[in-house]
Amino acid sequence: MTNTDSSSALGNQAASTSLTSLSRNSGESLIEQIVRMVTARIEDKVWRSGTRMPSIRRFSEQYKVSRFTVVEAYDRLVASGLLESRRGSGFYVRERTPIVPPSASTHAPAPRQLDVVWLVRNMFRQMPAQKMPGAGSLPNEWLDSDLVANALRAVARQNHNLLQYGEPQGFLPLRQQLQLKLDELEIAATPDQIVTTSGVTQALDLVARHLVRPGDTVFVDDPAWFLMFGSFAMLGANVIGIPRLPDGPDIARLAEMAALHRPKLFVINSLLHNPTSTSLSAAKAFQVLKLAEQYDFTIVEDDIYCDMHPGPAVQPATRIATLDQLQRVIYLGGFSKTLAASLRVGFIAAAPETARHLADRKMLTTLTTTEMTERVAYRILSEGHYRKHVDRLRGRLDAVRDRTVRQLERIGLRVSSHPPAGMFLWTDLGCDANTLTARAMEEGFLLAPGSLFSPSQLPSTHMRFNIAAMADPGILRFLEREIGRS
Amino acid sequence: MTNTDSSSALGNQAASTSLTSLSRNSGESLIEQIVRMVTARIEDKVWRSGTRMPSIRRFSEQYKVSRFTVVEAYDRLVASGLLESRRGSGFYVRERTPIVPPSASTHAPAPRQLDVVWLVRNMFRQMPAQKMPGAGSLPNEWLDSDLVANALRAVARQNHNLLQYGEPQGFLPLRQQLQLKLDELEIAATPDQIVTTSGVTQALDLVARHLVRPGDTVFVDDPAWFLMFGSFAMLGANVIGIPRLPDGPDIARLAEMAALHRPKLFVINSLLHNPTSTSLSAAKAFQVLKLAEQYDFTIVEDDIYCDMHPGPAVQPATRIATLDQLQRVIYLGGFSKTLAASLRVGFIAAAPETARHLADRKMLTTLTTTEMTERVAYRILSEGHYRKHVDRLRGRLDAVRDRTVRQLERIGLRVSSHPPAGMFLWTDLGCDANTLTARAMEEGFLLAPGSLFSPSQLPSTHMRFNIAAMADPGILRFLEREIGRS
Incomplete structure (x- = not known):
């Protein structure tokens, strides 16, 4: 250990504070400079574990910085695991656990x-x-990262209710906005019928856990969004694909398979189907709903691509939920594709009784979703930027x-x-x-x-x-x- | 409909713009004033559905505000469902769906x-x-709402990667901070062994779904945190309570019940047990672990009250994970109790293979947790304020x-x-x-x-x-x- 300046008076175990002098004009705060310099000394093994750091008073006097600055810098070094504080005795270089990068x-x-x-x-x-x-x-x-960042800043500035769990069913003003959004699709749903979720992925998981038991059959489009196959397999469900034609499912095949397997659910992208980007014709929407009634299965309509759809002038735009009014259809939506996946804001709209069960299930699974990001989504929707x-x-x-x-x-x-x-x-x-x-x-x-x-x-x-x-x-x-x- | 000013030239169906004049010194932005006044007119049924709004140009001229201001105000009114935009024809008061408050x-x-x-x-x-x-x-x-709001503002300012899903296993710098936190408890875990979750609730749900099948038995403390009873019941598990004494579980009873029921899991708060605030003695920690080895069950150590514990000088502070080093123990923690429940930041630390399975399961269930709030938690931890x-x-x-x-x-x-x-x-x-x-x-x-x-x-x-x-x-x-x- 080199120990060349006046602070050597601290003794053999004490860290020399021979730091390059601090600059007030470098653009880097004094705290950051101290953290950086101390980190370098420790990483270069100039100061080894067990070395005592100069006291806050001594450091502050020697470098002409405020004690607050030193306290703040030491705190960050403690938080990053480089120093430890021993009660009544000061700060020491810590026995280190190297931060191991995750394996490849x-x-x-x-x-x-x-x-x-x-x-x-x-x-x-x-x-x-x-x-x-x-x-x-x-x-x-x-x-639009500015759109999201601005809304996040606005939520942070509001500064209220950023601490508690929030409502298990989801932030009420957001659910009111979703009611308006659904109303434009001619789907009537009160905020009570809407449950926010961590994306459509959690929405689908909650619905499946509510309605599917091991051994039950679930129908999906073939092809379809692959993640849900794993999700249903995890529940012990038997997953069967119904061929997807350019205007919707193969109805003859759907009827035949429904008679044979009596599925619990049929999960479908009515609009902008993943992966083909085709949409259901109105006639097929009606036929699918009729078969669901005949064979008593629930339709889960995943409308995650809703806002990418240009409207009925360009491509058919009939949602089964619009025909059925959430009797037999559970409608899923969200903002991961159009706003930001990181918000994890999705939602379920369902019949009142189903929505209540799903909200309870959500509560038992994750308590609540993050009100912060639901406030961000609410802001963006309500201000008309979306x-x-x-x-x-x-x-x-x-x-x-x-x-x-x-x-x-x-x-x-x-x-x-x-x-x-x-x-x-x-x-x-x-x-x-x-x-x-x-x-x-x-x-x-x-x-x-x-x-x-x-x-x-x-x-x-x-x-x-x-x-x-x-x-x-x-x-x-x-x-x-x-x-x-x- | 009263129609008293110059804009009556717009015709019978046009909205009168007889708004109180706008003020530039009211503290309320011009946009907000317009939104408020138009909203009042519509809610008071002065302007009824189907009424045409003044054009943006006309409104801007009459009230001496920029067109941008009018566009912005109209957009908000469209977003809030009060107006609708008809292509090529202008803005109209919309046929309204009343926002129904959720039923009681x-x-x-x-x-x-x-x-x-x-x-x-x-x-x-x-x-x-x-x-x-x-x-x-x-x-x-x-x-400390300032602590959380400041960190949230800082994250919003960083403005990078606020859009994408993030890593299913969780934000890496946060997992590195958690590695340090665990290291202080003498629990060695690489970031690869840590999976972030939406609170301890999701952590427990993921673990249970990974290890418990319908009909399996799960042991819990009696008394214990009640939410998990519902969560396990949802999985079809048989939940059995092991009496909790002041220094930990009743060991004789645990041994007897383990021999009888061969449980898959024992979920335990070792420190600051909910609801009694007692902590496990070191001797009992060892005995529980020995029984887990003998009867081959997994211990789920829920340490959510970790940071409320004052240290071993005041109350025993032995974690079973510290003895076992995450072989047979799955360790859960989080920041809902001490920082903010709304962040929904919790985590699991487990053996590498288990952590990998849990990360995959998390991916199939919710894809990712919110990187935004994980960045907030990371910031607060790494800057030493926590x-x-x-x-x-x-x-x-x-x-x-x-x-x-x-x-x-x-x-x-x-x-x-x-x-x-x-x-x-x-x-x-x-x-x-x-x-x-x-x-x-x-x-x-x-x-x-x-x-x-x-x-x-x-x-x-x-x-x-x-x-x-x-x-x-x-x-x-x-x-x-x-x-x-x-």
Whole structure:
């Protein structure tokens, strides 16, 4: 230990305070400078564990800084685990547990067999958005971070009720806004019939836990959003896919399977279906509802892409909940796709009795959702900024959709449906999509192969592309080379 | 419809803009003034549905405000459902769906039979804290709302990555802080072994769903935190209470029941047990762990009151996870009690393989927790303010505990254990606590009767009091009167 200046009077175990002198004009606060310099001394092992730090008084005198500054800096060093405070004796360099970075195991290369959990884990890798044409959400630069940050600042300034649990059913003013939103879709629901959730994912989990018992059958579209297959499997449900045609489910097949399996639920994206971006025709909406009545199953209508839909002039826009008025339909929505996934604000609208059960179940599962982020969503909705933002989003999607279709077709992919709206294209590669996905991962691209979207998980030649995440020309070059080869 | 000023030129269906003139010095923005005045006109039915609003240009000219101001005000009115925009034709007063306040049914008077869900629902009523001696959390004024609001503002200012899902396992810097926190308890865990959750409630739900199947047995303390009884019941588990003595579980009974029922889990508060505020002796910690090994069950150590514990000099402070090093123990913690319940920041620390399974399960259930609030918790922990805050909290609790014990004893309650720490007193009323709770509710006080804390839900003479929520002298008068009568 070097021990060269006047503070050596502190004794053998004392830290020398031979810090570079502090600057008041560096742009860095004095506290930050002290923290940085002490950290460097400890990390370079100049000051070893057990070394006593100068007292607050001595430090403050020697460096001509206030005692408050030293206390604050020492506190941060204690919090970061570098120093410890021994009662009545002062501050010491701590016996350290190195902060170990998480092992790479969760981001491992593709296993021989692709699975849902593996793909979903990869969806959350900290990869640049343009490397993720398989992603299910829009890149950051498509969203409006100022809108969210401003609302968050406003909520922080309000400074009230940021501490308590809030209501298990969700922040009431937000539920009132959602009532208005549903009213525009001609779905009548009082705030009592609305339960906020941590995204549509929790909404679906709550509904499934309420209605599905092990061994029960759940119908889903085939293809469909893959995460829920894992979620239903966890509940011991038997998951059966109903083929999705361009105008909705294959009705003959739905009738046949319903008679055979007597499902508890049918989960469906009526509008902008993931992964095909097609929407249900009004006639099919009616037929699905009739079958649900005949075979007594609940329809869970996941309308997460609601605000990306341009309206009935462009693509059919009939929600089953609008026909049924939440008798037999449980309607799910949220803001993860259009506002910010990190808000985790989704919701359920259901019949009063069902909503009450779901609110109780939510309470037993997570007590409440975060009122802070529900206040953020409320602010953005109530101030009218949300409408303009989603108008812009739709415009931007329209501006890239046709070009992306042409680019993919030029290199030999078939775009199975060329929808006039939404963020996804569902394509046919003409070769196995799993193999291509594994090769793409080696080159740093995340793709979403068709096998994942089917409850059968069978190999598939389909691939879902996110048209907002195709800006990197490398992905087209990769596809051209690989598809040419196969 | 009165139609008295120059804008009557707009025609019969047009709204008169006879608004009180706008003020630039009122402290209220021009936008807010317009919104308020238009809202009043519509709510008073001066302007009826279908009425056309003045065009943006005309409004801006007449009131000498910028078009931007009018656009912004109209947008807010559209968002709040009062106006609608008809493409190419302007803004109209909308056919209205009245906002119906939620029915009072969720806050109904006590049912003849008290139940967990009923009490928990009442816990979330918007009642003044001093009316809730039965509450499980500290009143707002005991917490530090500036600390939370400042951290939230700082996170909003950072303005980065507020949009995406974040990592399913939780915000990495927070997990690194938690590693340090656990290290101080001599529990070694890498960030890979830590999964953040939406409070301890979700932590417990994830663990139970991972390890418990319908028909399995789960042991809990008796008495214990009641919410989990409902949570386990939802999973079809058989919940059995192990009597809690002042130094920990009744070991002979635990051994006997373990041999008989072969439980999957034993959920325990080792420190500051809810509701008694007692802590496990080191010897009992060891005995519980030995029995867990012998009968091969997992110990779920819920340490939510960790930071209210004053250290081993005052009360025993042995965590089973410290003895076991997360082999057989799953450790739960969080900040709902000490920082802010609304953050919904809790965590699980477990063996690496278990943590990986729990992270996957969390992903299938809610995808991610809110990175925003995890950043808030991270900031407060890493800047060292948290330590001082919990020091103050403990001091305040110490300042009211003995006085509250004396007050309760004076009116004839027996304080079953008089613990030197924590926020709860577990008392014996000498009369049925359910009856007293129902009477208290009629007078506007929320109590927490002993029957709720037992998985048997049998009538009990015990009552839990929150010493931070006894400031209203009315509660002591009520107790004195009622207990004197019984």
